[in-house]
Amino acid sequence: GWSHDEEREEEDLGGLEDQPTPHSLATSWPVLFAATISSLTAATLGYDVGIMADAIELIEDSFDLDHLKAQVIVGSLNFIAAFGTLIAGQTSDIFGRKSTVALCCVLYIVGTALMAFAPTYLVLVLGRIVTGLGVGVAFVVTPVYITEITPSEVRGMLTTCFDVSINLGILFGYITGFVITVTDMSSEAKWRTMLGLGGVIPLIVAAALSKLPESPRWLMTRGKEDEASAVLLEFLGDEEVTQSTITDIRSAIEQENACKSLSWQEFFFPKESYLRKITLLVIGLGFWQQATGSEAVLYYSATFLKNAGLDSMRKRLLGYIGVGLCKLIPEVMVMCIVDKFGRRPLLVLSSIGVTITIFSLAVTFVFDRGEVDDDDAVVLNASNTDPPHGRLLAAADGSIPSSTSSVLVVLLLCFYMCLFSFGMGPVTWLTASESMPLRQRAKGMTSCCFVNRLVSGIVALTTLSTCDALGGPSGFFFFYGSVSVVGTMWYMRYVPETMGKSLEAITAENKAMHAGEEGDQEPAEVVAPWFSTITGSSPKTDMGEGEGTEW
Structure with a gap:
């Protein structure tokens, strides 16, 4: 088992967080550059979300699409992204994290070209599929790459760059869509230009890839210790800390190499209890982030804004920017506090706030609705000139929100974005990695990203049918509010705190906590509780020698 009496083992458990920081993050340009460039792969997804708010109506007119085909265009990208994650895992293990980022860029560029020059609807859908595969690859490799290149004391802040990048892309997409819409180009030229500009971001990343190093931890698994040391020395700026980190990584790899290669069956059904718990944790994190309907709220935000009275282009732009800023600003705030406040509190509090907001939206639709006449109902539900999701706001009885509740809907929508981005959005990927x-x-x-994108795609593709089946938006939000209650209970029960610990220390700690349980090979002298209160704090564990370890 893990002996807490030996100095070497204490060093293994301590990792980087017990080492002095040789220089501030502000002067660590290589770390900042690598994290920023790699996280830009996520901005392409954000741009797609933002730009489709304006492009989908133009595409419908250009190809004379019905609602079903339009919804396929909107929702297919995230559904296909689930299967893109299956490419990334194997590729990143065999060819490295950097090469997999390059693959992501290639898929983005090819997919964007197919969409921008699509002569038919089927080619456009093919472009969405290829781009979706790139999104899936990015969702896997980017958080892993950033996690493996950053020191523990700033890992939280830099890993959240991935989700911040998504939201910057959304805001960029909203603004770009507005600017192109007010030009004198034809409708077809407008949507092709909108989609074509999505290739700019992956081109920037591809051009900068030569300046990015490979993950030092992956290099170590391939026996390239000298290269790994050079990368760590560049990032950490201190020879002593670099060698200490190399020792920790080497020790972790040696222990893992003592076991045979991990198959998918062994991943999902490991013999060790601590690995079973980790597997369920990361899958749960991916599931619950999207199971509360966040993707539906995001993709159908345009309809909420239009129903709130933002019919003109200028008003709609202001509405889009408001939603985008409400989603972006909390992400930036989280970057500054996640390494001080912790991962677990942000996830739990965010989930509680999202649950309250969803129920508030449901109540708003129940108690404050106006009536529409039959002609308006036909426009909302059948017109091809409206977004495919235009009927979301129309209840089964033909009612829509009144002007008063529409304003409240907009405010609650912005509040939802704030709360989601304050924890569940960025911290999910950090905690999982x-x-x-x-x-x-x-x-x-x-696995985490596959489940996340699969749930996201299902939610986006079933929003209209769910709304209709449950009697309108009130039933829709009551349903997802109930789901969110279960999700909040899960976060409170199962999410651990990983702040301020090296990756090797987290692994050693998890193993020590669950060693001695049925199925484990090694007894443990210490078993500390993994789950505690909202803050994730745990008492010091008596080591028998008068020394304690702060878990």
Whole structure:
């Protein structure tokens, strides 16, 4: 088992967080540059979300699409992204994290070209599929890459760059869509230009890839210790800390290499109890982030804004920017506090706030609705000139929100974005990538992202049918509010705190906590509680020698 009496083992558990920081993050240009460039792969997804708010209506007119085909265009990208995650895990393990980022860029560029020059509807859908595969690859490899190149004291802040990048892309897409819409170009030229500009971001990333190093932890798994040391020395700026980190990584790899290669069956059904718990944790994180309907709220925000009275282009732009800023600003705030406040509190509090907001939206639709005549109902439900999701706001009885409730809907929508982005959005990927040992990390992030994108796609593709089946938006929000209650209970029960610990220390700690349970090979002298209060704090564990370890 893990002996807490020996100095070497204490160093293994301590990792980077017990080492002095040689220089501030502000002067660590290589770390900042690598994290920023790699996280830009996520901005393409954000741009697609933002730009489709304006492009989908133009595409409908250009190809004379019905609602079903239009919804396929809107929702297919995230559904296909689930299967893109299956490419990334194997590729990142075999060819490295950097090469997989390059693959992501290639898929983005090819998919964007197919969409921008699509002569038919089927080619356009093919472009969405290829781009979706790129999104899936990015969702796996980017958080893993950033996690493996950053020191523990700033890992939280830099890993959240991935989700911040998504929201910057959304805001950029909203603004770009507005600017192109008010030009004198034809409708077809407008949507082709909108979609074509989505290739700019991956081109920037591809051009900068030569300046990015490979993950030092992946290099170590391939026996390239000298290259790994050079990368760590560049990032950490201190020879002593670099060698200490190399020792920790080498020790973790040696322990994992003592076991045979991890198969998918072994990943999902490991013999060790601590690995079973980690597997369920990362899959749960991916599931609950999207199971509360966040993707529906995001993709159908345009309809909410239009129903709130933002019919003109200028008003709609202001509405889009408001929603985008409400989603972006909390992400930036989280970057500054996640390494001080912790991962667990942000996830729990965010989930509680989202639950309250969803129920508030449901109540708003129940108690404050106006009536529409039959002609308006036909426009909302059948007109091809409206967005395919135009009927979301029309209840089964033909009612829509009044002007008063429409304003409240907009405010609650912005509030929802704030609360989601304050924890569940960015911290999900950080916690998932930190919780897994190196041997599990690629397959773990693949599974987490596959479940996340699959749930996202299902929610986006079933929003209209769910709304209709449950009697309108009130039933829709009551349903997802109930789901969110269960999700909040899950976060409070199962999410651990990983703040301020090196990846090797987290692995050793998890193993020590669950060693000695049925199925484990090694007894443990210490078993500390993994789950506690909202803050995730745990008492010091008596080591028998008068020394304690702060878990």
